[in-house]
Amino acid sequence: MKALQKLSKWLSDYTSIVVIAIAVVTFIVPEMMGWVNHQLFTDPVSNKFTSQSIIIGIIMFSMGLTLTTQDFKILAQRPFDICVGALAQYLIMPFLAFALTKVLHLPAGIALGLILVGCCPGGVSSNIMSYLCGGDVAFSVGMTTVSTILSPIMTPLMVSLLASGTNISIKALPMLVSIVETVILPVALGFLLNYLLGKKKMFSELQKIMPGVAVLGLACVVGGVVSSQGAKFFQSGAVIFVAVFLHNGLGYLLGYGAGKLVGMNTAKKRTIAIEVGMQNAGLATNLATTTAQFSATPESAIICAVSCTWHSISGTLLAGMFAAYDKHKQKNA
Numbered sequence: 001m002k003a004l005q006k007l008s009k010w011l012s013d014y015t016s017i018v019v020i021a022i023a024v025v026t027f028i029v030p031e032m033m034g035w036v037n038h039q040l041f042t043d044p045v046s047n048k049f050t051s052q053s054i055i056i057g058i059i060m061f062s063m064g065l066t067l068t069t070q071d072f073k074i075l076a077q078r079p080f081d082i083c084v085g086a087l088a089q090y091l092i093m094p095f096l097a098f099a100l101t102k103v104l105h106l107p108a109g110i111a112l113g114l115i116l117v118g119c120c121p122g123g124v125s126s127n128i129m130s131y132l133c134g135g136d137v138a139f140s141v142g143m144t145t146v147s148t149i150l151s152p153i154m155t156p157l158m159v160s161l162l163a164s165g166t167n168i169s170i171k172a173l174p175m176l177v178s179i180v181e182t183v184i185l186p187v188a189l190g191f192l193l194n195y196l197l198g199k200k201k202m203f204s205e206l207q208k209i210m211p212g213v214a215v216l217g218l219a220c221v222v223g224g225v226v227s228s229q230g231a232k233f234f235q236s237g238a239v240i241f242v243a244v245f246l247h248n249g250l251g252y253l254l255g256y257g258a259g260k261l262v263g264m265n266t267a268k269k270r271t272i273a274i275e276v277g278m279q280n281a282g283l284a285t286n287l288a289t290t291t292a293q294f295s296a297t298p299e300s301a302i303i304c305a306v307s308c309t310w311h312s313i314s315g316t317l318l319a320g321m322f323a324a325y326d327k328h329k330q331k332n333a
Contacts, residue, residue, distance in 0.1 A: 008212025016316030036224025064190020113300030121147035123278030133322035252277035281308035
């Protein structure tokens with residue numbers, strides 16, 4: 001158990017290295033992660049349920065295992081912070097994505113993919129990033145929790161609203177069902193188990209392994225994405241990478257600016273920057289590849305896939321920069 005906990009900590013500390021390694025190896029040997037995209041069944045609302053859907057469910061389950069009633073009490077005690085965070089999450093990234101599709105004149109399918117990424121909740125590894133950079137972890141968990149809980153309504157609603165500019169018709173119900181299946185139910189189950197068993201020593205020991213499980217899950221999602229879409233990454237030219245880089249980078253910047261605008265301290269500003277900039281692009285990729293209505297625009301999955309890979313890398317790099325700045329500041333104090 002101790003060995004697994006050490007491995008989990010190592011995976012958490014070197015998330016970007018693990019993700020990059022899996023992405024690079026899979027790009028060279030796509031068959032290695034092909035199992036991630038294996039279709040298991042199709043639900044009544046015409047969503048494909050794949051191995052990737054199960055992996056995302058496991059990642060969200062691991063997040064649910066970290067939630068306690070105390071976390072929800074903290075949310076109740078900090079309504080202003082959480083409201084600012086939720087507004088920033090569902091205003092900055094969706095409308096920023098929409099603006100970039102116009103400025104960069106993205107083709108309809110790719111534009112739809114970027115909008116989908118922008119309308120998803122915060123990234124599943126953002127809590128780890130906030131911890132690594134000295135952010136406000138309780139605030140991070142709160143933002144991720146609230147944006148995830150809101151996602152069955154906000155993600156389909158915002159995509160339907162903004163996708164009208166891409167001349168592609170989007171129905172909200174299939175996305176809502178997919179998000180409930182792969183996000184809300186696993187989080188709720190994890191929270192319930194933590195509530196019932198959280199005081200048991202063995203359960204507490206198992207909880208310490210879950211960050212590593214989440215990192216491996218994220219790496220598998222990225223690997224599956226690269227396996228199915230990697231060969232197409234460069235077919236649409238550099239514009240995809242420019243769009244993803246600008247969307248992610250400006251998200252960090254505007255998120256930090258939102259925190260500064262309302263007078264948040266440094267820890268909170270770092271947290272809101274990471275939470276806003278790091279989207280759950282794995283969920284976006286899953287929606288783009290498994291929801292039937294996206295089958296008409298397979299290229300939308302490509303930009304989701306690039307985002308999924310880049311957000312995981314950039315979040316770790318940003319957290320590292322914040323941590324390095326603190327060390328430099330302490331050394332010169």
